[in-house]
Amino acid sequence: MPSPPDLGSLVVDEPTRFRVDGRIHTDDDIFELEMDHVFGRSWLYVAHESEVRSPGDYRTATMGRQPVIVSRTEDGRLRVLFNRCMHRGAAVCRADRGHANHFRCPYHNWVYRNDGTLVGMAQRSGYGPGFDRSELDLVAVPRVATYRGLIFACLDPDVEDLTARLDGVAWYIDQWADRSPLGTATVTTGVHRYSYPGNWKFQLENGVDGYHGNYVHESFARILDRSGERRRQDVVRTRNATNERNVSKGLPRGDALLERADGMLGTFDYAGRSDYRALISAAHGADRVQDIVTQRNILVFPNLYLFESHIRVMRPVSARETIVETYPTLLDGVADDINTARLREHERFFGPSSFGATDDMEIFTLNQTGVAAGGARWLDMSRGIERERVGGGGEVVGHSTDEVPQRAIYRRWHELILAGAR
Amino acid sequence: MNDGSHAGPPPMSRVLAEDLLYREAAYLDDRDLEGWLTLFTADARYWLPMDAEDPAREPSLVYDDRARMGERVFRLLDTPAHAQLPPSRTQHDVTNVRVLQSNGPRARVAAHLVVHEVRIGDVSQVGLAVPRSVAGRCVYDLRCEDGTWLIAMKTVRLLTRELPQFNLTFVI
Numbered sequence: 001m002p003s004p005p006d007l008g009s010l011v012v013d014e015p016t017r018f019r020v021d022g023r024i025h026t027d028d029d030i031f032e033l034e035m036d037h038v039f040g041r042s043w044l045y046v047a048h049e050s051e052v053r054s055p056g057d058y059r060t061a062t063m064g065r066q067p068v069i070v071s072r073t074e075d076g077r078l079r080v081l082f083n084r085c086m087h088r089g090a091a092v093c094r095a096d097r098g099h100a101n102h103f104r105c106p107y108h109n110w111v112y113r114n115d116g117t118l119v120g121m122a123q124r125s126g127y128g129p130g131f132d133r134s135e136l137d138l139v140a141v142p143r144v145a146t147y148r149g150l151i152f153a154c155l156d157p158d159v160e161d162l163t164a165r166l167d168g169v170a171w172y173i174d175q176w177a178d179r180s181p182l183g184t185a186t187v188t189t190g191v192h193r194y195s196y197p198g199n200w201k202f203q204l205e206n207g208v209d210g211y212h213g214n215y216v217h218e219s220f221a222r223i224l225d226r227s228g229e230r231r232r233q234d235v236v237r238t239r240n241a242t243n244e245r246n247v248s249k250g251l252p253r254g255d256a257l258l259e260r261a262d263g264m265l266g267t268f269d270y271a272g273r274s275d276y277r278a279l280i281s282a283a284h285g286a287d288r289v290q291d292i293v294t295q296r297n298i299l300v301f302p303n304l305y306l307f308e309s310h311i312r313v314m315r316p317v318s319a320r321e322t323i324v325e326t327y328p329t330l331l332d333g334v335a336d337d338i339n340t341a342r343l344r345e346h347e348r349f350f351g352p353s354s355f356g357a358t359d360d361m362e363i364f365t366l367n368q369t370g371v372a373a374g375g376a377r378w379l380d381m382s383r384g385i386e387r388e389r390v391g392g393g394g395e396v397v398g399h400s401t402d403e404v405p406q407r408a409i410y411r412r413w414h415e416l417i418l419a420g421a422r
Numbered sequence: 423m424n425d426g427s428h429a430g431p432p433p434m435s436r437v438l439a440e441d442l443l444y445r446e447a448a449y450l451d452d453r454d455l456e457g458w459l460t461l462f463t464a465d466a467r468y469w470l471p472m473d474a475e476d477p478a479r480e481p482s483l484v485y486d487d488r489a490r491m492g493e494r495v496f497r498l499l500d501t502p503a504h505a506q507l508p509p510s511r512t513q514h515d516v517t518n519v520r521v522l523q524s525n526g527p528r529a530r531v532a533a534h535l536v537v538h539e540v541r542i543g544d545v546s547q548v549g550l551a552v553p554r555s556v557a558g559r560c561v562y563d564l565r566c567e568d569g570t571w572l573i574a575m576k577t578v579r580l581l582t583r584e585l586p587q588f589n590l591t592f593v594i
Contacts (some may be wrong), residue, residue: 189474190481194457195586197548223493224489320548323586328481340478344485348493353470353484355497361589365549367568372548 007033007421011414012378018385018407019378022371025238027198030417031319037420038302038413039064043143043152043165045304045313046070046080048327050149050186051097057112062315068141069093069103070151073115078224080153081116082139084162092138103138112138148177149184150304150311168393169255169300176306178292181283182333187311188343192326192351196361198368201413203324206360207297207305207312208258208405210248211383213239216363220349220356238262242399243293245294248384250396250408260400270338271295279334299405301412310348320368321372326357328351380407431566434529435492440519442571443533443562447514450593455485455495458593463565464488467575470558470594472583483583483590494593503591508550510592513538527566535560535578537594549589557581 010021010030013311024030046061047070058071060083068085069092081092085105092103092112102119103112111120116138121127143154145162149172152162159165166173177183196203206212214221214236225232238246238260245261270276271293281289298306305312307326315323328346330339349356371379384402398404432438442461449458462468468491470483477485497503500560518534537556545551563575578594 186442188480190472191584192481192483193584193586195588197588216504219503222501223497226496227489227493270455279496330479336478343479343481347485348490349483351481351483353590355493355503358589358591362504362507362549365547369548 007417010417011410013407013411013414016382016386018403018410020381020410022374022377022379025201025368025371026319026374028319031316033417033420034316035064038416039155039316041154041159041416041420042302043145043154043159043162044302045150045300045311046153047151048149048185048311049146049151050184052078052151054099056099056101057097058093058100058114059094060093063141063153064316066155067091068129068153069138070153071114071116074101074113075115077115078151078335079115080115080144080146080151080309082141084139084357085110086118086136086138087121114203115345116140117262135142138218144171148173157359165253166300168251168253168395170194171393172257172296172298173300173306175292175294176296176298178280178284178288180331180333183281183283184332185329186332187327187329190328192310192328194324194326194352194361195317195355196322196324196364197320198322198364199319199371200314200322201409202364202367203322203360204302204409205406206364207307208248208256208299208409210239210258210260210400212363216359217356219359223355239400246400248398248400248402248404249391250398250404250411252394252408252412254299254409254412255351256299256301256405256408258297258400258405259294261290262297270334270341273338274336276338283333295352299409301409307350310340310350322364381410382414431527431569431571434521434524434531434564434571436519436521437570439521439529439531439533439562440516441565442564442573443516443519443531443560446573447516450514451512453509453586455499455593459491459495461573462488462491462576463567463572463574466491466573469575469577470583471577472578483580483587484594498591498593505589505591508541508543509591510539510541512592522561529564529566529571531562531564533560533562534558535594537592541589554588556590558594 012019044063047059051059052072055074055076058069061068061070068281069081069083073079073081085092085095087110090105090107092105094333109122113119118136141153142157145152221232221235223243224230248258249257277289280292303314311327313325381403384398388396388398436496446461466488468486474480498506515536516533520532522532524531535558540553541550543550558578558580561577562573564571
């Protein structure tokens with residue numbers, strides 16, 4: 001494992017240059033530190049409330065590498081339980097979602113209520129009067145809280161409250177959620193899942209990278225040009241424009257944004273439909289319409305992205321393997337044809353057979369190939385460092401193609417790694 | 423025919439179905455994607471569903487109408503689609519062909535499909551030189567137009583449809 005001084009130089013933050021050591025994408029010891037100190041100490045997104053609406057609903061999730069069950073208990077509360085029998089450690093829940101009043105361990109038939117309480121042990125007479133059952137309930141993840149339908153949990157009991165944690169990014173989550181006139185969304189049953197043979201942070205960096213679009217997604221721009229939806233040069237011009245409508249942002253806790261008021265993809269533009277705008281205006285106020293329809297990719301560090309069409313979750317598997325899940329959302333309260341068209345556009349750019357995100361995944365494999373060349377060591381993320389500015393809310397703001405988000409991500413990442421190593 | 427009535431479509435048989443499906447496989451494996459498109463009707467659909475088969479409310483892996491099929495081919499042949507640079511080498515193996523229904527100019531055919539796929543480049547690089555096989559069960563809705571059987575809808579239920587996919591950018 002790199003010694004603490006080595007850890008200190010993994011991120012080099014200078015006035016005109018920002019560099020990251022490429023070993024953060026290859027080193028197994030650094031990955032272990034990430035599991036303990038990034039995923040172990042941060043609020044993590046685990047599920048959406050629409051997936052566990054009714055008492056008895058559950059779905060499984062992973063916190064870092066730890067399997068958990070997100071359970072809506074009989075009294076309507078949310079609990080996040082480690083998916084591990086308190087007897088000999090077998091998982092008590094095999095399905096990824098479902099409805100159950102109890103979780104039963106198949107190994108020796110220990111039975112737990114869906115709030116984790118142990119209610120049955122097979123052949124109980126084998127345990128004597130001195131045997132203490134009081135600590136044999138399924139262990140609950142210590143912190144669980146929700147915001148705008150997003151369920152977060154944290155393995156660290158001493159973490160700050162979710163409200164404090166989301167300070168700054170909450171306003172953007174509100175705009176995202178209020179694309180529904182009811183302010184709520186329903187995630188679909190179908191989940192698009194990708195795996196790629198590369199480090200999870202390549203996806204972390206990429207979703208708020210406004211610099212790559214004209215190059216990695218030239219294929220998609222040509223498709224839009226061919227279909228007549230948008231001329232390719234207009235896509236390029238929109239992405240490159242320097243104005244307040246076209247920015248990247250970095251927030252203190254590693255959250256980040258790519259924000260393009262005029263749209264990023266030039267695809268299905270329900271935000272321009274007068275009936276949709278009237279609905280949003282009536283529900284949320286005319287003064288909020290532009291804020292709500294501005295297109296944003298929102299990163300809630302470390303494992304959640306909110307895109308217009310979907311919720312995206314990053315699941316690190318190892319230093320060199322990652323699973324990405326995208327959960328398309330249906331906006332509650334809008335016309336059905338809008339949601340159907342949103343699904344088709346999602347499949348078109350973001351699906352596993354799509355014309356967009358698949359090209360990003362290919363880049364991640366190029367990244368992973370390249371960083372094996374440790375002789376070159378550094379990754380440069382300096383773009384825009386001399387033209388960024390600090391906004392009213394303490395956020396750093398740059399051109400949409402600048403690496404403001406990547407700097408925010410790695411400052412926070414480094415802070416957590418160093419704090420953990422102390 | 424000797425009584426002067428119009429010739430109906432040739433009735434669908436397993437041999438005819440196999441001929442069509444093998445031809446499709448050859449187009450795909452030869453990367454003649456424009457040729458592949460000629461096997462489909464103008465209102466065709468190419469569908470890779472996931473478990474929840476409700477396109478209005480649920481995502482699919484692929485739910486292409488004819489226009490999007492054209493986009494898919496255009497992307498693969500005429501744009502810098504990084505996920506296909508270098509392109510996939512594929513082998514579509516079609517088996518278990520059955521005629522499920524045949525009714526005048528319409529027929530439904532089922533088949534099993536295994537696509538063997540690999541991308542060759544610098545074989546030491548991450549993501550390349552990893553041979554994979556994608557298996558699925560196909561249903562073809564066929565329509566006879568002007569004496570030619572065409573594919574009106576191709577549905578492929580992949581064995582791995584709920585699993586994480588790595589580079590499903592070639593045509594199944």
